[in-house]
Amino acid sequence: MLRLIAGLSNPEKKYIRTRHNVGALFVEFFSKNFGNTLKKNNRFLGKIDILCFGKERIFLFIPFVHMNCNGMAISRLSRFYHIHPKEILIVHDELDIPVGSSKIKIGGGHNGHKGVLDTEENLKSSNFYRLRIGVGRPRKNEKISDFVLGVPNKKDQKLIFNAINRSASYLHLFIQHEIFQFSKIQNHINSIRSI
Secondary structure, three states: OOOEEEEOOOOOHHHOOOHHHHHHHHHHHHHHHOOOOOEEEHHHOEEEEEEEEOOEEEEEEEEOOOHHHHHHHHHHHHHHOOOOHHHEEEEEEEOOOOOOOEEEEEOOOOOOOHHHHHHHHHHOOOOOEEEEEEOOOOOOOOOHHHHHOOOOOHHHHHHHHHHHHHHHHHHHHHHHOOOOOHHHHHHHHOOOOOO
16 A cells, blocks of 8 residues: 655746656646645644554655655654555656656665655665656757756646646555555556647
8 A cells, every 4th residue: 555655846836847746746636636735734744644544544745845856755654654665656857768658666766866766765775666757858959957957848737637637546545445456556657749
């Protein structure tokens, strides 16, 4: 069972709609799906919502520290509530997936993503779930940092939101029915393509 869903992000307003913040956008959207809102929590350096299913609780979390330090905030929350890496889903942007597509997996490398790297280092494990939302790749002469910290054009925004919406819907459905069968979720989410 998942106990923590965390969306990687940069906290400043200027980054809210950037490609690098799609993890936070996912968690915000997911919280709203349940009619909830995330609330600022200084102790854990982020915004938190708690979903309750019988005796089970799932934390939704967006760190409000810089991307390179997101793992520190995630680790602080997970240690306090005794949440193991295999009970954590990290949501983040992915350059190597076409814009508007999404993939979910467990484990793997950080692929140069500083937020994922910091999460691995602070959890002392790479054995957590990752929901990767495709944002595409930069143009030939564009720096990766400029690309991920940039706001997508309207067409790409629509594709990214569609991937967030459909991924959240599948995850919502499985969680509500208390069916966290990874292979089923993986088949549905990994079939999401740009449309």
